[in-house]
Amino acid sequence: MEIRRGDTDPFDSDEAFDDLHDLEDAEDLVLALFKLMSGLDADAPIYLGDVEGPVAAACLVACRFAEITPDEEWAAEWLKRNPFLADVNLRRHASSVLDIAARPDDNELYDLWQTTEARESWLNELDTYRRALSTAKDAGA
Template identity: 40%
Template sequence: MTVTPAHTLIASSLRSRSMDDPTPFFEGPFDSDEAADAIAELEEGDDIATAMIAVLDEFVRDSEDYAEEGQVEAALAIACLIAARISGIAPDEAAHHWLDRNPFTVSDDLRRLAAVAFNVATRADDNYLREVRAADWPVFLEHLEPYRKALFGEPQEPAAPFVVDFSRPGKHWLQVFWSTTDQSLPHDSAYADVAGHLVQAVNEAPEWLAWWRQAGLQELLVFGELVPGVYSERISRGRTTAEVWIGFGHSPEVSRDSAIQQVADDVRTALSAAGRYLGLAPVPSLPALD
């Protein structure tokens, strides 16, 4: 499916929330457009490690005098992915999802290059990133510390095991975001109306919560694209969430009468795909809508 800018923004903001912090957004090393574009391009090639070397080597050579906008965000994101692959520790949910989808091996040369690039991208002077993040630079560096330790071989405590919490009122385990070509699905469409009611019913059904508990994750995020074409899916498991990016291969233009069946088919398809990927039991029956 096509990953739209709207999808990317939603996913980044959802991943960046703390379970205990209601503030809406902290921009980590993967959340800028430049970082997102760079790591998306890595997935397009056949050899991720070689592509990483090319980006980091060019960045280090070009940044002798100044770390430029665009290059510095891209290089830092890639260096952090390498660090997370080494240690398995990452404070950013985006890193866990990306690494789940993209296996690669970190050689000694790649680790050394990533460490150099990390130092350049976080230096105090002659650095665009330092200039634009001046207000929160100490907080940003603290956030990056697990990545730095991994690249430089410093000991660190692994993250505490994640424990799900479904007790918070109004906190739903299933979130679904629908889009058409380059835009969100209009809320007043028949498809969106039925989908909203069905997703709410699934969230409120005890048998569905029991099914999801098997995953050991807090949330399932479904990003559904409703555009005519070929069906596609991309699924990943993070530390606290799972994501399903799915192109259903049809438009949302349906009547109210046919929307109920179409939405049910699409939601069942997405949840079944997630269940297969995560090794869960077969999905329960969907709640009936009036």
């Protein structure tokens, strides 16, 4: 399965690229992904510069689990270079990150998309990854 991207691709961000590039030398990649995604708090405001890396990391977890190939070249190459097991805890955490990112209140990322005609496309793009992660939860994995 390949996800076709447009302007709404979660990997089409310098911040996401930088955050994930920084994880390449991690001794424990799963722990590093978990820590990056832990930067979002469901009860706190979401600032644009703080959300893009965790969202991309969550989408990469979905890609790994569901064998999705992201259309963004650097993200596909990152997955090839960085094998990791998307265990149930990592998948659940990634799902929570995407739920938080799609939250409409007190969220600069959502506000950014709200001001464009692409908001529905962006939410649909996130939903593709959310569905892949929810399959894991439904399967009892």
